[in-house]
Amino acid sequence: MTLVEPAGVPIGGVPAPLVAVAVLLVAVSLFIYIMARRVEVLVRAQPDPRFSDLLRRIKLMLLYGFGQARQPRYLVAGIMHILLFAGFIILSLRSLTLIGRGFSADFHLPFMSGALGFWYEVLKDYTVLIVLGVCVAAIIRRAVFKPARYQHTGGGKGHGSEAYIILGMVAALMVTDMIFDGSGLLASGKANHTTLFPAASISAYLMNGATPATVNGLHLGGYWAHILIFFTLLNYLPVSKHFHVITAIPNVFFAKLTGGSLKPVCWGLDDWMSLEECGIGRFEQFTWKHVLDFYSCADCGRCSDNCPATTVGRALSPRMISIKARDYAYEHFPVFGGRPNSKDARLVGDVITPEEIWACTTCGACERECPIFIEYIDKIVDMRRHLIEEGRVPVSLQKPMEQISKKGNAYGGMKAKRAAWTKTLDGIEVKELKKGDSADLLFFVDSCGSFDPRIQEIAKSFARILHRTSPNFGILGKDEADSGNEIRRLGEEGLFEQLSRSNIEAFEDRQFNEIVTFDPHAFNTIRNDYPVKFPVLHSSALLSRLLAEDKIRLQGDYLRDRVVTYHDPCYLGRHNGIYREPRTVLSHFPGIRFRDMERSFSRSFCCSGGGLLLWYENEEEKERMGVRRVHMAEEIGAELIVTACPFCLINLEDAIKTTGNEGKIEVIDMIELVDRSMV
Amino acid sequence: MCVKWRPDTSEADVAVNKEGKDINKADLDYDINDWDRFAVEEAVRIKEKIGGKVTVVSVAPEDGESMLRECLARGADEAFHLCDEAFEGSDGYAVARTLVAFIKGRPCDLILTGTLADDDCGGQVGGMLAAMLGMPQSSLVHKVDIQDGRANIVRELEGGLSEALEIDLPAVLSIATGINEPRFVSIRAVRKVAGLDIPVLTSGDVGLEQSQVGAAGSRIKIEKVFMPPEGEGAEIITGSTEEAAGRLAQILKEKGGIA
Numbered sequence: 001m002t003l004v005e006p007a008g009v010p011i012g013g014v015p016a017p018l019v020a021v022a023v024l025l026v027a028v029s030l031f032i033y034i035m036a037r038r039v040e041v042l043v044r045a046q047p048d049p050r051f052s053d054l055l056r057r058i059k060l061m062l063l064y065g066f067g068q069a070r071q072p073r074y075l076v077a078g079i080m081h082i083l084l085f086a087g088f089i090i091l092s093l094r095s096l097t098l099i100g101r102g103f104s105a106d107f108h109l110p111f112m113s114g115a116l117g118f119w120y121e122v123l124k125d126y127t128v129l130i131v132l133g134v135c136v137a138a139i140i141r142r143a144v145f146k147p148a149r150y151q152h153t154g155g156g157k158g159h160g161s162e163a164y165i166i167l168g169m170v171a172a173l174m175v176t177d178m179i180f181d182g183s184g185l186l187a188s189g190k191a192n193h194t195t196l197f198p199a200a201s202i203s204a205y206l207m208n209g210a211t212p213a214t215v216n217g218l219h220l221g222g223y224w225a226h227i228l229i230f231f232t233l234l235n236y237l238p239v240s241k242h243f244h245v246i247t248a249i250p251n252v253f254f255a256k257l258t259g260g261s262l263k264p265v266c267w268g269l270d271d272w273m274s275l276e277e278c279g280i281g282r283f284e285q286f287t288w289k290h291v292l293d294f295y296s297c298a299d300c301g302r303c304s305d306n307c308p309a310t311t312v313g314r315a316l317s318p319r320m321i322s323i324k325a326r327d328y329a330y331e332h333f334p335v336f337g338g339r340p341n342s343k344d345a346r347l348v349g350d351v352i353t354p355e356e357i358w359a360c361t362t363c364g365a366c367e368r369e370c371p372i373f374i375e376y377i378d379k380i381v382d383m384r385r386h387l388i389e390e391g392r393v394p395v396s397l398q399k400p401m402e403q404i405s406k407k408g409n410a411y412g413g414m415k416a417k418r419a420a421w422t423k424t425l426d427g428i429e430v431k432e433l434k435k436g437d438s439a440d441l442l443f444f445v446d447s448c449g450s451f452d453p454r455i456q457e458i459a460k461s462f463a464r465i466l467h468r469t470s471p472n473f474g475i476l477g478k479d480e481a482d483s484g485n486e487i488r489r490l491g492e493e494g495l496f497e498q499l500s501r502s503n504i505e506a507f508e509d510r511q512f513n514e515i516v517t518f519d520p521h522a523f524n525t526i527r528n529d530y531p532v533k534f535p536v537l538h539s540s541a542l543l544s545r546l547l548a549e550d551k552i553r554l555q556g557d558y559l560r561d562r563v564v565t566y567h568d569p570c571y572l573g574r575h576n577g578i579y580r581e582p583r584t585v586l587s588h589f590p591g592i593r594f595r596d597m598e599r600s601f602s603r604s605f606c607c608s609g610g611g612l613l614l615w616y617e618n619e620e621e622k623e624r625m626g627v628r629r630v631h632m633a634e635e636i637g638a639e640l641i642v643t644a645c646p647f648c649l650i651n652l653e654d655a656i657k658t659t660g661n662e663g664k665i666e667v668i669d670m671i672e673l674v675d676r677s678m679v
Numbered sequence: 680m681c682v683k684w685r686p687d688t689s690e691a692d693v694a695v696n697k698e699g700k701d702i703n704k705a706d707l708d709y710d711i712n713d714w715d716r717f718a719v720e721e722a723v724r725i726k727e728k729i730g731g732k733v734t735v736v737s738v739a740p741e742d743g744e745s746m747l748r749e750c751l752a753r754g755a756d757e758a759f760h761l762c763d764e765a766f767e768g769s770d771g772y773a774v775a776r777t778l779v780a781f782i783k784g785r786p787c788d789l790i791l792t793g794t795l796a797d798d799d800c801g802g803q804v805g806g807m808l809a810a811m812l813g814m815p816q817s818s819l820v821h822k823v824d825i826q827d828g829r830a831n832i833v834r835e836l837e838g839g840l841s842e843a844l845e846i847d848l849p850a851v852l853s854i855a856t857g858i859n860e861p862r863f864v865s866i867r868a869v870r871k872v873a874g875l876d877i878p879v880l881t882s883g884d885v886g887l888e889q890s891q892v893g894a895a896g897s898r899i900k901i902e903k904v905f906m907p908p909e910g911e912g913a914e915i916i917t918g919s920t921e922e923a924a925g926r927l928a929q930i931l932k933e934k935g936g937i938a
Binding site for chain 2: 405
């Protein structure tokens with residue numbers, strides 16, 4: 001049997017190549033037009049310099065874009081996605097070839113006519129089968145097993161149906177390809193190709209016995225259906241949640257390279273105070289990268305699945321920020337027609353609520369999880385900057401923020417008493433460094449260590465350790481101001497500038513080799529936010545070094561054979577990549593029974609936040625984050641939770657009490673544990 | 680809109696000074712009286728709703744300027760700083776007389792004050808202002824609605840009761856805390872009003888003799904300030920949470936706290 005190829009059969013009297021040209025022209029013009037409208041929004045958005053460090057960006061793109069390295073964090077869905085993505089890459093050549101077949105029956109891409117072409121066909125055929133299998137599995141998974149993270153909460157329209165549309169279209173592409181190739185295979189009579197072309201063979205098997213006319217009809221029908229579905233899909237991408245097929249790889253390329261830092265109020269403008277408006281209240285105030293993030297969200301729900309605020313029932317679900325903002329963009333910057341009158345719709349307030357914006361602890365779990373590096377913290381902080389501008393700050397946060405503004409600490413303690421905690425240390429005098437003084441180590445105590453009675457205990461323990469190991473250390477005393485990490489993240493940039501300037505001046509007036517602090521929040525802001533850079537060290541890194549240098553030796557009495565776990569603080573782990581040092585310190589305890597919680601390292605679960613967030617009262621949450629965390633420790637039978645952040649300590653100690661675990665589980669800061677265990 | 684600059688005694692170790700007629704204020708941090716913060720916010724909200732102009736005035740030492748600056752950042756249109764060494768030692772009467780001297784030259788529809796100041800808790804100035812100006816007055820106001828030259832207000836009474844009143848304007852309203860949620864005033868908001876002039880006026884500028892203001896013009900003389908003697912009957916409850924809760928419930932039942 002000989003088949004007539006699509007290029008040779010006129011459609012409605014019009015020669016096939018002409019039809020192919022018309023389809024190609026219409027579809028590609030439409031696609032270019034839609035893309036131009038979408039890009040227009042990016043071009044008109046605020047600036048953001050993302051072209052530095054190209055080599056690093058290319059590496060990121062290869063590893064996480066093409067390599068999909070974050071996908072297997074969700075193993076089943078991740079593997080399915082990797083298969084689909086690989087199929088997409090492999091089959092893109094096939095799609096080009098098929099478009100060409102509309103013009104000429106034996107069209108081949110360059111170099112694809114010989115053996116290479118043959119083996120590509122084999123690979124393609126297997127891929128078609130795999131992709132079809134994955135599509136069917138994905139549809140069943142969504143429809144029958146309904147993974148919780150696909151559920152929509154937090155307002156905004158649901159986009160679940162789009163997933164079925166796209167999966168259906170991709171499956172249809174595979175089926176039409178199989179019909180096209182299967183009929184070809186059947187006609188050629190090469191039945192021994194089953195192992196080489198399984199997909200085509202299956203379809204040939206199903207068509208076996210049909211009349212030649214039917215087979216030829218299927219061949220032509222399969223072809224044109226494939227072409228039409230292909231172009232429909234292409235144009236559907238930029239108007240649906242599946243825009244990520246196009247934008248995800250650029251989004252990874254333009255990812256933020258500086259962990260732990262925040263974007264300035266406005267890129268390229270030092271004098272932001274002179275701006276008419278500050279922060280983001282309207283959509284037009286987002287940067288182009290923010291908008292690209294919105295375009296790129298595939299609504300997979302990994303961010304919200306890991307968000308502690310979502311978990312405990314706060315108003316925030318990070319992916320809804322992306323979804324709602326994209327819905328807003330699609331509605332207000334439509335592909336066809338002019339902009340609707342949007343004067344009445346405020347993005348912050350009407351679309352994204354203040355409750356969502358204040359619910360975030362800036363723990364970074366969402367950003368760490370997103371397979372394509374969508375950012376949330378910068379946007380949340382920008383929206384907070386807007387709310388601060390309007391004076392709309394939760395009541396519970398106002399007082400501590402005002403205290404920082406007026407007294408340099410949220411506790412309301414007097415500046416003059418900042419070093420008062422040192423007076424209760426037995427036999428150790430902590431040097432208050434005056435202007436011009438020098439020391440090896442500058443111990444940055446921060447407000448929490450200076451004024452919070454519980455955290456003062458950590459400060460005292462640390463002073464004892466320093467006194468024994470590196471006695472030439474000092475503190476800033478009354479010249480120290482709050483580090484400003486939370487103030488900045490709550491959006492009060494003006495106050496942050498005052499605080500950082502004051503601390504920078506204090507640092508510059510003294511000589512030291514390194515700053516050391518036990519608060520990861522202070523560590524983060526000095527390291528990543530302060531405009532002048534100083535060598536700064538977290539206490540866990542210092543302890544790890546002192547142990548390596550044999551300046552500290554530990555015995556395990558305090559552990560009393562208990563099961564020990566370590567809680568990774570967000571600002572130490574996720575934001576600064578310090579996971580190893582604290583565990584190294586723990587490994588120095590003889591006979592320690594150490595066990596990591598299921599959520600550890602970059603998946604650590606936030607205890608509800610540090611600094612000023614200690615004062616924040618959330619009305620929506622059904623459970624405290626710390627309580628959740630203590631339950632996770634219970635799950636692995638931990639009896640001693642070691643932290644390396646004073647705020648984690650406070651939050652978890654509270655949670656131990658409220659969960660009735662007093663006497664069963666103890667929380668301790670690593671510094672206190674070392675202090676009590678030094679030989 | 681009248682505000683007071685007062686020491687924050689909430690977190691401080693308060694001690695009586697050597698003369699025994701006041702507390703040691705040297706080491707204390709000063710700030711706007713908390714009740715007045717709600718009153719300023721309310722004034723700005725009324726302005727935002729029905730228009731008008733908010734003028735803030737305070738009898739305060741030099742440092743009080745930052746408080747007036749913050750009021751401007753909150754949304755007040757102008758501020759006046761009544762600052763004179765002669766004002767020192769004023770009682771409620773002397774402060775009211777000083778304020779009246781300032782207000783008389785400036786006709787206004789509504790005067791707001793805090794109900795009382797949280798340092799000396801006098802609660803006198805609002806009432807005296809009204810008496811001296813011949814205006815009606817109400818205190819502990821926790822809802823204000825201005826309509827057609829009248830103020831419909833609600834005031835808090837004991838025992839959870841509220842009282843709704845209608846008052847002719849001009850009037851003096853002494854505002855209760857909790858009437859609103861005062862907006863947050865950012866550094867940038869303060870910076871934006873940094874260029875506004877806050878005129879400083881002395882006793883002479885408002886047409887008063889030095890003998891009419893400050894300690895000289897006051898009618899109250901403080902005899903003695905002292906710490907209350909330690910009382911008896913305090914019990915510190917110890918023991919486990921269950922034991923402590925049990926003991927607390929027992930005490931409350933015994934003393935009639937719970938039925």
